[in-house]
Amino acid sequence: MSNPEVLVETDAVTRFYGRHAAVSDMSFVIRRGEVLGFLGPNGAGKTTTMQMLSGNLAPSSGRVLIAGHDMHEAPEKAKAHLGYLPEYPPLYREFTVDEYLDYAAALRRIPRKARRAARERAKARCGLGDVGGRLSANLSKGFQQRVGLAQAIIHDPDVVILDEPTVGLDPIQIREVRALIRELGREHAVILSTHILPEVQASCDRVQIIHKGRLVLSENIDTLMARMESQALIAAFRRTPNLDAIGKLTGVRSVTVDDDGRVRILHEPGADPTDAIVRLAIEQDWGLREINPEHSTLESIFVELTGESPEAA
């Protein structure tokens, strides 16, 4: 599909708590077949945004449209198209998984006759086939999270909203939930919030970084990865190298010396001059000590965009 259907649209959404704007002027779209990662440090406004998208919190201004339905004007229609896994999913601990999912199906107004099939389908998709008779309370955190996901997709919604879906899970559970998110993204539009930088790399097609309630970046994951690919080398020599000679090598854009005496060589994307520099260093006896690509990370991009480290923010 060249222009897949827009399933979520926010138009200048703002939310105040008192005089504090938790989310400001937020506009974006999500299309079918897309997993959008909403990345930001604690307190950035992710949960507030998820709650507005899911219709659990009214924006102070701006509009949310789900599958073309305005959340404010037609909340029932809008909500019928979405499933929501809140940060703390409400699990009825004394219910078995099947009872809980039946209840979720009833809440979603799935006709009584169709509930069993909906439940079994959601369980199969979330890897819950064997635990239908178990009490939710006795399941591991990873399985409880799958139950939360199963209730979010029981009515096969167009849009799935997941707030910090892997918090508290062990590495194997995290991998499984991420695989499930990718699978959901094939047919639905998925938005997930996270403060974990690698999570978006693992699960998302597109990333939006939110900082102090504002979007500071919106990019395809491929573009972001390309941006993170090295376009600089850091080299150290025992003797002073001929910087002009390095500067004349094919693909080299600029050569500078850092405060610590190491040489920073910026080059064209895809034109790594490492081999040529090593040859020059040997020929001219500069005493090469190290030469490494300088990788930018999502962390460094975050710092570049916001001027703060994710932890400090």
Ligand SMILES: Nc1ncnc2c1ncn2[C@@H]1O[C@H](COP(=O)(O)OP(=O)(O)OP(=O)(O)O)[C@@H](O)[C@H]1O
């Ligand atoms: N009910 C509330 N009343 C007042 N302020 C609130 C309320 N909920 C959130 N805030 C404030 O709004 C800002 C955004 O909070 P939000 O929970 O949306 O951030 P978050 O990115 O989801 O962070 P976290 O991951 O810690 O939940 C924070 O400054 C928070 O203190």
